[in-house]
Amino acid sequence: xxxxxxxxxxxxxxxxxxxxxxxxxxxxxxxxxxxxxxxxxxxxxxxxxxxxxxxxxxxxxxxxxxxxxxxxxxxxxxxxxxxxxxxxxxxxxxxxxxxxxxxxxxxxxxxxxxxxxxxxxxxxxxxxxxxxxxxxxxxxxxxxxxxxxxxxxxxxxxxxxxxxxxxxxxxxxxxxxxxx
Amino acid sequence: xxxxxxxxxxxxxxxxxxxxxxxxxxxxxxxxxxxxxxxxxxxxxxxxxxxxxxxxxxxxxxxxxxxxxxxxxxxxxxxxxxxxxxxxxxxxxxxxxxxxxxxxxxxxxxxxxxxxxxxxxxxxxxxxxxxxxxxxxxxxxxxxxxxxxxxxxxxxxxxxxxxxxxxxxxxxxxxxxxxxxxxxxxxxxxxxxxxxxxxxxxxxxxxxxxxxxxxxxxxxxxxxxxxxxxxxxxxxxxxxxxxx
Numbered sequence: 001x002x003x004x005x006x007x008x009x010x011x012x013x014x015x016x017x018x019x020x021x022x023x024x025x026x027x028x029x030x031x032x033x034x035x036x037x038x039x040x041x042x043x044x045x046x047x048x049x050x051x052x053x054x055x056x057x058x059x060x061x062x063x064x065x066x067x068x069x070x071x072x073x074x075x076x077x078x079x080x081x082x083x084x085x086x087x088x089x090x091x092x093x094x095x096x097x098x099x100x101x102x103x104x105x106x107x108x109x110x111x112x113x114x115x116x117x118x119x120x121x122x123x124x125x126x127x128x129x130x131x132x133x134x135x136x137x138x139x140x141x142x143x144x145x146x147x148x149x150x151x152x153x154x155x156x157x158x159x160x161x162x163x164x165x166x167x168x169x170x171x172x173x174x175x176x177x178x179x180x
Numbered sequence: 181x182x183x184x185x186x187x188x189x190x191x192x193x194x195x196x197x198x199x200x201x202x203x204x205x206x207x208x209x210x211x212x213x214x215x216x217x218x219x220x221x222x223x224x225x226x227x228x229x230x231x232x233x234x235x236x237x238x239x240x241x242x243x244x245x246x247x248x249x250x251x252x253x254x255x256x257x258x259x260x261x262x263x264x265x266x267x268x269x270x271x272x273x274x275x276x277x278x279x280x281x282x283x284x285x286x287x288x289x290x291x292x293x294x295x296x297x298x299x300x301x302x303x304x305x306x307x308x309x310x311x312x313x314x315x316x317x318x319x320x321x322x323x324x325x326x327x328x329x330x331x332x333x334x335x336x337x338x339x340x341x342x343x344x345x346x347x348x349x350x351x352x353x354x355x356x357x358x359x360x361x362x363x364x365x366x367x368x369x370x371x372x373x374x375x376x377x378x379x380x381x382x383x384x385x386x387x388x389x390x391x392x393x394x395x396x397x398x399x400x401x402x403x404x405x406x407x408x409x410x411x412x413x414x415x416x417x418x419x420x421x422x423x424x
Contacts, residue, residue, distance in 0.1 A: 086278075092278070093278060098306075098308035146301035177300070180285040
């Protein structure tokens with residue numbers, strides 16, 4: 001039997017909806033696991049990619065310094081990198097903050113927010129520094145494929161992965177192409 | 181009616197009547213040409229350039245190009261598809277098109293056209309321009325984030341409703357739709373629900389309040405029929421009403 005393809009996944013500034021939709025392929029996961037094995041992923045809680053993996057799936061845009069670090073780590077360790085979902089591809093809902101300055105956003109949430117006591121903007125050194133603007137991931141690293149949807153449906157995931165694994169063009173047919 | 185005159189579109193012979201545009205004759209023959217700023221119910225505008233076809237070797241906007249007998253026209257070519265994809269991607273990065281939260285999703289011509297062109301990414305960096313929302317009117321919300329500057333509202337308000345409620349202000353990347361009222365707000369304008377201009381926005385920029393989710397996501401116009409098919413069907417139905 002051929003060696004299984006290694007797949008790593010992560011969620012940056014996303015809501016994990018894309019990961020949930022991937023799991024939503026239900027019993028087809030068993031078929032998928034015949035040909036792939038998960039490397040670093042929130043699904044198995046492996047923290048770092050060791051060596052090189054075949055496929056990296058990125059959910060979410062880039063909103064802080066840690067996101068940049070993780071994204072670059074994935075780019076360095078993934079032969080093929082896929083931008084998954086509205087937030088990774090366009091910035092999505094989190095990018096609505098881009099219409100305001102970071103200061104305005106933080107003050108709105110932590111200073112002027114409702115029912116706050118001792119209002120202050122969090123500054124713990126362990127918190128990753130927020131970027132000035134949230135960015136789609138292809139603006140930070142080279143991306144090989146895009147899988148749109150919010151989230152991409154389970155069928156879209158299935159089509160994309162099986163076509164890619166079979167060495168074919170994984171573009172979505174019209175009935176699976178959705179941005180919402 | 182003279183139906184003997186023809187031109188050739190991608191090698192297929194298309195009949196036309198005198199005075200018809202390349203766009204009208206082609207759509208009447210059942211062939212879709214992607215378009216955004218043109219609504220066949222109104223005069224063409226030829227600003228979005230999505231309907232560009234190659235006529236005798238040169239690019240023209242099909243919606244304003246008069247049909248001439250013997251023209252050799254290309255519509256469905258990889259180069260034109262790539263150009264249309266690029267134009268559509270530029271519209272997506274210039275505005276703020278959040279499809280997941282948009283009430284128009286599924287009946288939006290920009291989105292449906294992007295589906296038809298198979299767009300899976302926007303290629304260019306997002307502009308993230310800040311654009312103002314005008315929710316002042318009791319019946320409408322005007323969300324400039326979603327505006328593609330097709331000018332439908334402006335032209336229909338001017339030409340059909342004779343009210344001139346809308347205009348375009350500034351130039352280039354700063355171009356925006358502005359409202360004719362003392363405050364610049366829709367609330368103080370003459371726009372009313374009876375106006376035709378209130379119902380022509382092809383995207384979710386000018387929308388009637390309290391109607392956004394009357395039709396559930398998944399059951400909307402382009403959920404059921406791809407824009408390629410829907411446009412031609414609508415065009416033919418309109419032609420039949422007009423010419424019998």
